[in-house]
Amino acid sequence: MEDNKQSPDLLIRSLVDGDMNVLDQIYDTYRDDFLRWANQNFRQPSVSLLDAWHDTMIMFYEQVRDRLLP
Numbered sequence: 548m549e550d551n552k553q554s555p556d557l558l559i560r561s562l563v564d565g566d567m568n569v570l571d572q573i574y575d576t577y578r579d580d581f582l583r584w585a586n587q588n589f590r591q592p593s594v595s596l597l598d599a600w601h602d603t604m605i606m607f608y609e610q611v612r613d614r615l616l617p
Contacts, residue, residue: 562611574604 561569
C-alpha cells in the first residue's frame with residue numbers, strides 16, 4: 548500500500564462529489580488485503596472471494612452515494 552494515501556474522510560467526500568477515480572483507488576488499494584484476509588478466514592475458491600470483494604465494493608459505493616456513512 549502507498550504511504551501517501553488520502554484520509555478516509557477526504558476519499559468519501561470525493562466519492563460523494565462524483566470522483567469515480569476514488570472508487571478505483573480504493574478498489575486497488577485494499578483488494579489484495581481483503582482477499583488475503585478472506586482466504587485465511589473462509590478458505591473459499593479465489594473466484595468466490597473476488598465476488599465477495601466486488602459485492603463489498605458495490606455496497607460501499609451505494610452507502611456512500613446514499614450518504615448512509617457518517
